[in-house]
Amino acid sequence: MAKRTGSADLPLHGGRVPAWLATRMSSLGAVVTQAIVHHYGRDEFLRRLSHPFWFQSFGAVMGMDWHSSGITTSVIGALKRGLGPLQHELGIHVCGGRGQHSRKTPDELRALGDRIGFDAVALTRASRLVAKVDSAAVQDGFDLYLHGFFVTDDGRWTVVQQGMKGDSKQARRYHWHSETVKSFVDAPHSAIDGRPQGEVFNLTDQRAAPSRSAQLDLLTSLGADGIVDEFTALTGSQAAQPPLPHLIMPAHHDVRSSDVFTRRLHGTLAAAAERGPLDFPDLLLTPGVGARTVRSLAMVAEVVHGAPYRFRDPARFSLAHGGKDRHPYPVPIKVYDETIRVLKSAVQNARLGRDEELDTLKRLDDQARQLERMASGPSLKEFVGGELEVSASLGGRSVFGWEADRRDPLAAAK
Template identity: 55%
Template structure:
């Protein structure tokens, strides 16, 4: 059982603007196609079930780096991107937010009819994952989003999210079928949300006696009021420490996504980011074949491509600081800086070109992009750590107008010294 961790997700509201949603879908498609070509559908589902990778993908897409909105927007973008190519990719995304989550069973049955997969078995899995996270784990978060992603092999992953309006926080849950031993005993690859102290977690391994005690009482046919009291007493007799203290013994490591909107030094692995910026902006020896193959790519696009390359090809340990990936395409709320649309479009052009050439058996561009993450990691070993995060952010904001910078409030403004009025 892989324990991937948990994190705070501050609740954000609002819609993703069309100019970003369209680009997110294109980037999601290019990333998915590349991962599937290089690592198969199993590799894609494994990444999707890693909450740190998922958050990093949302950051590189230009979403608000720490918000709950990443879940909704990333899954929406992937559904729009993947489903039209499901026959080619061998992947299909079902469900969504609100009313779309309730359509998941119908979508899975229809998918089963088209592909020969066992639609009823998949529907049962979908319902059980939702039931567990809404009922068996009573942590104060009410589910409002459920996405079921299935491969032609029958392997699947679930990404679902609940909200707690009282503390203005969301919690994201990740499931992955290859790691699943039981729906009722520690089934998750990760629970992505805040540690708010002891919770009622009937899926904890230590809560097995409690589950059995509650089931035995439930079969007695007592009226609801008496049943609740009797079940509680039986649970305490079965294990005085369960189910609440059992949950704390199985707490996952968690990454806390802070409430502050601005990206700060403490949110980033400075050494990793510094190596990326050094590769993109400082004069490098031109014996790097990858840089020569990426003809016509400017420094700013190279910065974005390197971070996208790491999302596609990086190992799990590289995603412990998702905020770093917001230095690819900024964020729609202007943090750490406005989304540079010209850079985003050039990134898309390079990735889509690489995918097309790879399908034709010409994988030189794909290999060049893949190598960027390796080169960056190599430079990182010798990069002297310097906390220049605010300087880097200041430079991005000052030059944002040169790259078509955009936020939800409109185009990036000229620096004060260049404003005429």
């Protein structure tokens, strides 16, 4: 049966991703996907998407708000744009999205079925059942507004969808994966993300099988009016479900030391300092940016190669490219673009049979894991302070504008 991998609390945020970040997220998302598929295959990419902690870390390394529910919308949108031109090469397709885009999922699946040859009818049914289960069979008070359907040429799929509870300003994300789904009504989720809030009626739980059967019997024998009468006569309470491991996404926007496993950060910094000069001299050509880019590449490499347990602190991955809301610091555009350039070069060469550059990134990740046991380094406050100090020189940008504008009153007034 399907397993749940955990849960997460996601503050509900509004707003839009600015165009300058959206285009870069699409590029970075596409090249990271290519690297994962190259090393581990497209089924592994689907498994990554179905893991809530990895998904949040993936969005954070792209420069989105590290704790926000907006990561779900922006990551799905970025992958839909970025993987569109690569769908024939990778055999991975992204359907659906937010609002009206979610309702287009059946049409998109039918069009793919006609072109590729998989069973679009079965996949469309799966899409509808997933949405129906999370909106009706799991009654947790969250209204669905987003449905992303990832499917491969051979018909394997992952669904990521999200609901909101406006009065509490919370969102809940649901993950599904076809590899583990044996039944749509018997423990089908790979994970349900969100803050436990009151009683949740989850008829998809394995322990609810007798309840589902009894409900059908009642409907047959008593009819709707009889069920209402029986319900008013009943008293008692249901036993609480045992808690699942869950990741708490706090309301505060700033990244704090409690949000980050510092020893892993120190391992990344040490690996970048030791391996960068040895492995990257021919790749990093932009003066003054190279050493800083290696640090970002080390975090991106962990997203590509890291085991699930390494994503328990998604905030750490926001230290690769900052955040659009200036937390932990403005997005360093020069570093972001250099990261994309290096990754694209590595992926393009790997397609030609030259794996040296992609293997270099893997060595960088391996080195970070070894060094984190003994490495020391700056505190999180010192690290973020250093990034803020050089932000303008690295093309720091946020939704508030260019960092240089914020430091230069004359430029800001123009």
